[in-house]
Amino acid sequence: MDTGGAQRSADPAVQVTDLVKRYPGRPVNAVDGISFAVERGEVFGLLGPNGAGKTTTIGVLTTRVLPTSGAASVAGVDVAADPVTARSRLSVVPQRPNLDRALTARQNLVFHAAYHGVGRAERNRRADALLEQLGLGGRGGDKVDDYSGGMAQRLLIARALMHAPQVVFLDEPSTGLDPQARLFVWDRVRELRDGGITVLLTTHDMDEAATLSDRVGIMDSGRLLALDTPAALTRSLPGSATLDIDVERAPEDSDEAVLAALAPLVERVEQVADGSGLRARLYLSGDAAALVGPVSEALNGRRARLTGVRIGEPSLEDVFLSLTGRELR
Numbered sequence: 332m333d334t335g336g337a338q339r340s341a342d343p344a345v346q347v348t349d350l351v352k353r354y355p356g357r358p359v360n361a362v363d364g365i366s367f368a369v370e371r372g373e374v375f376g377l378l379g380p381n382g383a384g385k386t387t388t389i390g391v392l393t394t395r396v397l398p399t400s401g402a403a404s405v406a407g408v409d410v411a412a413d414p415v416t417a418r419s420r421l422s423v424v425p426q427r428p429n430l431d432r433a434l435t436a437r438q439n440l441v442f443h444a445a446y447h448g449v450g451r452a453e454r455n456r457r458a459d460a461l462l463e464q465l466g467l468g469g470r471g472g473d474k475v476d477d478y479s480g481g482m483a484q485r486l487l488i489a490r491a492l493m494h495a496p497q498v499v500f501l502d503e504p505s506t507g508l509d510p511q512a513r514l515f516v517w518d519r520v521r522e523l524r525d526g527g528i529t530v531l532l533t534t535h536d537m538d539e540a541a542t543l544s545d546r547v548g549i550m551d552s553g554r555l556l557a558l559d560t561p562a563a564l565t566r567s568l569p570g571s572a573t574l575d576i577d578v579e580r581a582p583e584d585s586d587e588a589v590l591a592a593l594a595p596l597v598e599r600v601e602q603v604a605d606g607s608g609l610r611a612r613l614y615l616s617g618d619a620a621a622l623v624g625p626v627s628e629a630l631n632g633r634r635a636r637l638t639g640v641r642i643g644e645p646s647l648e649d650v651f652l653s654l655t656g657r658e659l660r
């Protein structure tokens with residue numbers, strides 16, 4: 332009996348321990364001591380704004396970036412100690428398409444599989460099956476140069492599957508895609524999971540993170556601030572409804588004093604720092620619309636004016652806001 336295999340199957344698909352990456356000449360760490368594990372068969376989302384360190388984390392896990400310290404393994408293989416074996420078990424769908432534009436779509440797939448040692452008959456079979464599965468059947472003979480952005484993204488996913496990886500990394504899978512192409516990519520990600528493949532994706536889109544991921548890690552400035560299921564993350568916030576307000580306050584008043592006047596009306600007040608006047612998100616339980624009158628009155632009492640309102644429900648965006656005091660984008 333292969334007990335080694337049995338033991339390996341209990342390992343997480345991805346294990347990151349105290350990972351640090353500092354690029355040469357940089358004053359701060361791009362990844363600043365993060366630890367997390369992704370279970371086999373899970374879709375795990377790393378959510379954070381530009382520069383949070385998501386791509387660097389994926390870079391380490393896919394053997395493209397050398398870690399400064401800490402450890403990372405994929406499918407039970409230490410990526411720094413044995414990058415060749417790690418690469419045979421993982422695949423990456425990069426942020427910027429790196430397809431060979433001089434080749435046809437099918438050649439891109441077949442050459443990739445040949446590089447990974449997949450036999451001729453098998454790579455031809457897989458290429459045809461994947462082109463069909465990704466909605467590119469009949470377009471395999473086209474030059475990649477003739478592909479739209481959405482088609483190129485699908486071809487990148489097909490290519491990533493050509494050597495039958497255990498773990499697939501998708502870096503910002505739907506950035507720049509139109510809504511229809513985005514939904515298509517989302518369906519393909521679900522299919523990967525249904526096929527038993529572990530998926531780690533990065534995104535700065537909270538909808539994408541919440542819709543696709545079994546669990547989400549929220550990253551900012553190289554650190555992992557929170558990690559849980561999307562539902563548990565939003566449940567951790569106070570209140571079940573949100574009211575976004577735009578306020579024009581009296582010049583002699585302060586943002587803090589105006590918001591303090593609203594605090595007794597709601598469960599929590601969070602200023603939204605986006606550089607365009609005084610904006611805040613109020614978290615409350617119950618009917619947000621019924622609160623517009625009292626909020627307006629309280630503002631009038633300070634010679635401030637309510638100039639805009641928006642009602643919503645707490646989302647991962649709110650989790651990020653409550654963790655950092657900033658909006659995700």
Ligand SMILES: Nc1ncnc2c1ncn2[C@@H]1O[C@H](COP(=O)(O)OP(=O)(O)OP(=O)(O)O)[C@@H](O)[C@H]1O
Pocket residue numbers: 354355357361362379380381382383384385386387388535
């Ligand atoms: N090759 C590099 N050399 C130096 N600094 C880098 C390099 N790559 C990334 N950085 C810096 O490391 C930090 C993290 O960048 P990273 O690309 O990992 O973030 P991200 O969360 O993936 O953001 P994005 O969505 O913009 O890719 C940023 O400050 C970035 O400027």
